Amino acid sequence: MAPTKxxxxxxxxxxxxxxxxxxxxxxKVYDVTEFLEEHPGGYDIILTSTGKxxxxxxxxxxxxxSAKKLLEKYVIGEFEGGDSAPVVAKVPPQSANAAKQQPAKSAATRTFHVILPLLILALALALNFYMMSQKKSA
Ligand code: HEM
Structure with missing residues (x-):
């Protein structure tokens, strides 16, 4: 039955x-009177959640x-106060996580990739300079 009232x-x-x-x-409002006796958690626990x-x-x-599906059978209307706890995605999208983690990683990698070739170049220049000065003095 579709909720109308x-x-x-x-x-x-x-x-x-x-x-x-x-x-x-x-x-949504449910008339669960018929279901009370069938409730696997007992009827008394359901009674503690009524009136609110x-x-x-x-x-x-x-x-x-399947418990949520079972509810649909007993719907009689809508609640004036609306849904107090709409179901929302709790896990942020993967891309948001990846975007947060990537800068730290790539900054370290970038530093390594820039400094290493510069070090090699400086060493080669120093070696070349040393060899030239050796040749001159010979
Ligand atoms: C009409 C609404 C409800 C339906 C259709 C319903 C249905 C069910 C179903 C099918 C189970 C078996 C386990 C499962 O499939 O999740 C269950 C277990 C249970 N329900 Fe409900 N339930 C309702 C309302 C409530 C409310 C309002 C409470 C608490 C205030 C409650 C407390 C419990 C407890 C404590 C169990 C666990 C029983 C156990 O594991 O021993 N239920 N319910």
């Missing part, structure tokens, strides 16, 4: 028992994807 916290507070139990998860937004409680348990 909007409910507020006052509506939720009227459905907090095993006779009628509503839950709010991610901005249960998104945090639901997510903290680390419910599986």
């Amino acid at each position: 909007t409910y507020g916290i006052a509506d939720l507070k009227q459905h907090t028992t095993e006779k009628s139990c509503w839950l709010v998860v991610h901005g 937004d249960a998104t945090q409680d639901f997510e903290e348990i680390g419910h599986s994807n």
Whole structure:
């Protein structure tokens, strides 16, 4: 059933028992009365999350994807307060990480690549200068 009605916290507070139990998860209202007895975590724990937004409680348990799918069966409407914890990507994109790490690495490599040829050139010039002066004095 598609969510059509909007409910507020006052509506939720009227459905907090095993006779009628509503839950709010991610901005949607669910009538889970029928599900209470089937809940693998027990019915009493669900009752402690009624009358308020249960998104945090639901997510903290680390419910599986099949538990999240199961929710869809019980949706009856939308919550006035919206989604209190929208799902966002926690890991920054790879490119952002790579961009952060690369400058330090390439700066060291660049220094090495510039200094080494200069050192070799200076040594060759010094050797050449030494040989010339030896030849002159001979
Ligand atoms: C209608 C909403 C809910 C559904 C459909 C649901 C569904 C499920 C399902 C299918 C499991 C089995 C494990 C899994 O697949 O993740 C589970 C476990 C559990 N649920 Fe829920 N759950 C709901 C709400 C809640 C709420 C609001 C709480 C806490 C306040 C809660 C607490 C737990 C706990 C503690 C377990 C673990 C049981 C164990 O591992 O022994 N659940 N739930």
